[in-house]
Amino acid sequence: MTIIHPSALVDPAAELDTSVEIGAYSVIGPQVKIGARTKVGPHVVIDGDTTIGCDNVFYQFSSIGAAPQDKKYAGEPTRLVIGDRNMIREFCTFNRGTAQDAGVTRLGNDNWIMAYVHLAHDCQVGNHTIFANNAQLAGHVQVGDWVILGGHSGVHQFCKIGAHAMLGMFTSLTQDVPPFVILNGNPAAAHGVNVEGLRRRGFSREEIDAIRNAYRLIYKSGLTLDEAKAALANEEQAQPAVSAHLKNMREFLESVTRGIVR
Numbered sequence: 001m002t003i004i005h006p007s008a009l010v011d012p013a014a015e016l017d018t019s020v021e022i023g024a025y026s027v028i029g030p031q032v033k034i035g036a037r038t039k040v041g042p043h044v045v046i047d048g049d050t051t052i053g054c055d056n057v058f059y060q061f062s063s064i065g066a067a068p069q070d071k072k073y074a075g076e077p078t079r080l081v082i083g084d085r086n087m088i089r090e091f092c093t094f095n096r097g098t099a100q101d102a103g104v105t106r107l108g109n110d111n112w113i114m115a116y117v118h119l120a121h122d123c124q125v126g127n128h129t130i131f132a133n134n135a136q137l138a139g140h141v142q143v144g145d146w147v148i149l150g151g152h153s154g155v156h157q158f159c160k161i162g163a164h165a166m167l168g169m170f171t172s173l174t175q176d177v178p179p180f181v182i183l184n185g186n187p188a189a190a191h192g193v194n195v196e197g198l199r200r201r202g203f204s205r206e207e208i209d210a211i212r213n214a215y216r217l218i219y220k221s222g223l224t225l226d227e228a229k230a231a232l233a234n235e236e237q238a239q240p241a242v243s244a245h246l247k248n249m250r251e252f253l254e255s256v257t258r259g260i261v262r
Helices: 195-200 205-219 225-238 240-255
Strands: 049-052 063-066 079-082 093-095 104-107 181-184 189-193
Touching: 049 063, 063 079, 079 093, 093 104, 189 195, 189 205, 195 205, 205 225, 205 240, 225 240
Parallel strands: 049 079, 063 093, 079 104
Antiparallel strands: 181 189
């Protein structure tokens, strides 16, 4: 049976798997759906149209699924969707989406979210990310798989961060970050490729060398952004064994709306 502490307030309309645990003094709203083996610690509030997958852990004092912090929000029906196997530590705040965007905020699978992290409305976060303490996302931010955000890093609204990128602590990000790139500083500046992270994830020497060369084309060659995209397209044709990574970088550059940190 579902283990619910006697002091918790769980709305009868909430849909909880029978293996869910709800800690002392937590509050679960009527539109909440929680999947198997998820554990909600004490003093957690989960509200709004919020769907949570399996095997998640929520530590104490988090606010999950509250209305977006957007002055345009007028009570429209919007959602928060959280995947599987996420670790959410103390004092995190995840808000629902807005009608001005897709109407949903998403957190994928296997993410490690440390204390005081804020996911604002309409953020789209992938899988296997690590957000250190006090990492803050403004609205409409997109974060790819395997991204690492250092402690106290802040991301401006509408920014996009490509897969495997890494932001150092106290980084202030106001433009997009291509995949694989390491950034640090205020304002943010690029400092190479996340080589150690790629090695830990099983990237070959050939793959890493190709990504490093792509970084040089974008940041060290003196090419304009359009020229760098064309050069990456040529490299895709010349190196079919690693073309997927080069294509990933090129397509990211083609999708940017705020410019890249460069």
